[in-house]
Amino acid sequence: MKVAVVGATGYGSAELIRILHRHPYADLTQLISSSTAGGELKEVFPHLSHLSQPLEVWDGEALAEEVEAVFFAAPAGISSRLAPPLAERGVRVIDLAGDFRLEGEEYRKWYGAEPPAHPWLERAVYGLSEWSAPAIRQAELIANPGCYPTATLLALLPLLQAGSIADGPVTVDAKSGISGAGRGLKRTSLFAEVNENMFPYQVGVHRHTPEIEGHAARIGGRETQVIFIPQIVPMSRGILVTLYAPAAAGWTGARVTEMVKEVYREAPFVRVRDQGAWPRTKDVQGSNFCDIGFHVDERTGMLVGMAAIDNLVKGAAGQAVQNLNLRMGWPETAGLDLLPQYP
Template identity: 45%
Template sequence: MKVSIIGTTGYGGAELLRILKQHPEFDIQSIHSTKEDIPIWNEYPHLYEIIENKLQKIDADQIADQSDIVFLATPSGISGKLASEFAGKNIKVIDLSGDLRIPAEKYREWYKQEPAQPGLVEEAVYGLSEWNHEKIKDANLVANPGCYPTASLLGLLPVVKAGIINPSSIVIDAKSGVSGAGRSLTRNTSFSEANENFRVYKVNEHQHTPEIEQQLLNWNNDIKPITFTTHLLPITRGIMTTSYVQLETEQSTRQLLELYKEMYSGHPFIRIRPENNFPSVKEVAGSNYCDIGLHADPRTGRLTIVAVIDNLMKGAAGQAVQNANIMYGMKENIGLDFVPLYP
C-alpha cells in the first residue's frame, strides 16, 4: 500500500518515517509540508542517504490519487481542516492531532480553537487499538488517541469495564518527556528550563482531560469527572501515568493482575508486569509497548496503576501504524516489532 504523510517536519511525522521505512507492506509514496522541494534530511540529518524524499506541497486531490492512506501529523487546528479536504475521496485517513477526538463544544472549550466539521468528528473512529479493534477495521477515518490518554486509558479501562471501582475516585498523575510538546521551542521546554527540573503544568486544564473522560464513560456510564494532573520530565521520550482508584470490594493484587492478563490476552503490545514489579519509561523507549504494573493496597482499599509508553511511538506514530495495520486486515505488530532501546 502507498502512504503519504502530511506534517513530516514534526517529531510525530519523523517517527512515522522511521517506522514506515522498514514496514513490509507500506511504501512511502510522498511526504508533505508547508515547506516545499527540500529533501527531508535537511530537516532531519539522521535520514541522510536513508530517505531521499523531498517535501511536497499539500494537494489533497493529488495525494488521494496516488496513495491508499494518508497520515495527518500536523498540529491541532490544522488537521481537522485537512481531513475535510479528503472527505469523500478514495483514501483512508489517520489523524494524529486532537481535532477529531471530541465533540465540537468540548473541543472549543478545551483547545481554545475552532473545531472541525461536526460530521467529520462523528465519522471518525477513536483509534485506541486494543479497545476499538472492530470499528477501526472498518473505518476510513481514524482519530489517533493522544499520548496521555493512551497510557491513562490502557491502564484504567480493565477495572472501569469490570465495574469494580468507585466511579468518582479516579486520579491520574501523569508525566511526559519534552518531545510531547512538539518541536517548536517554548520557554518551558528549552534546555536551561527543562534540564534538572520537574514542572507541573496545565493543572486541571489539560486538553486531554475530556478525551479520557469520554472513553471511560463509553465503558461505564457512572464515571464522574476525573482529576488529571500533568508534569514535564527532563527527558526526551516517555510517559508515565500513575492512576489511583478506590476499589468497591476487597481485591488482591494477584486477582487484579489476572483480570488484566485476561483482558489483554492476544494483544502483542501490552505487557502486564508480575506482582511487585513496576515499569519505567526507559524500558519501553523506541518501542510500541505499553507496560502496566498494579498494586492493590489492603490498608486503604485503593488500587495504584502504573502505565508507561513512548509518547512518540505508542502515544503517536506507533499506534497510528498499528491502526493502519488493523484497517488493512494485517497483524497489528507488522512493522512495529521494535525491541525497546536500552539504556
C-alpha cells in the same frame, strides 16, 4: 500500498518515517510540509541524510490520486480542514492531532475553537487499537489517541469494565518527557530549563482531560471524572501515568493483575507486570509496548495503576501504524516488531 505523511517536520513524523521504513506492506512515498516545501527531508532531519526525500506542498487532489492512506502529523486545526475531503474520496486518514477526538461541545470548551464540521466528527473512529479494533477496521477516518490518554485508558478501562474501582473521581498523575511538547521553540523546552527540572503544567486545563473522560465513558461504559495533572520530567521520550482510585470490595493487587492479564491476553503490545515488577519507561523505549501494573494498598484501600509508554510510539506514530494495520487487515504487528532500545 502507498501512504503519505502530512506535517513532516515534527518528532511524531520522524517516528512515522522510522517505523514505515521497515513496514512490509506500506510504502511512504510522500512527505507534505507546507512550511518547508521545496526543501529536502535531510535539511529538517540530518539523521535521515542518506534518504533523498523531497518535502512537498499540500495538494489534496494529487494526494488522493497517488496514495491510499494519509497520516496527519500536523498541529491542531489542520486536519479538521484537510482530512474530510480526502476521506470522502476514499483515502484512509489517520489523524495524530486532537481534532477528531472530542465531541463537539467538549471540543469547543477545551480547544476554544469550532470543531470539525458535520458529519466527519461523528464518523471519525477513536483509534485506541486494543479497544476499538472492530470499528477501526471499518473506519474512514481514525482519530489517533493522545499520548496521555493512551497510557491512562489502557490501564483504566479494564478497571472500569470489571468494576474494580469504586465510584468517584480518578486521580491521574502523569509525567512526560519533553518531546511531547513538540519541536517548536519555547523557553520551557530549552535544555537548560528542562534538565534537572520537574514541573506541573496546564494544571486543570489540559485537553487530554476530556479525552480521557469521554472515552472512559464511551468505551468503559461508566461515567468517570478524572483529575489529570501532567508534569514534565527531564527526558526526551517516555510517559509514566500513575492513577489512583478507591478499590472496590474484594479486589487485591493480584486479582486485578490476573483480570487485566486476561483482558489483554491477545494484545501483542500490552504487557501486564506482575506484583512488585512495576512499569518503567525505559522498558518500552522506542517500541510500541505499553507496560501496565497494579497495586492495591491494603492499609488505605486505594488501587494504584501504573502505565508506561514511549509517547512517540505507542503514544503517537506506533499506534497510528497499528491502526493502519488493523484498517487494512494486515497483521497488527506489521512494521512494529521493534524491541525496546536498552539502555
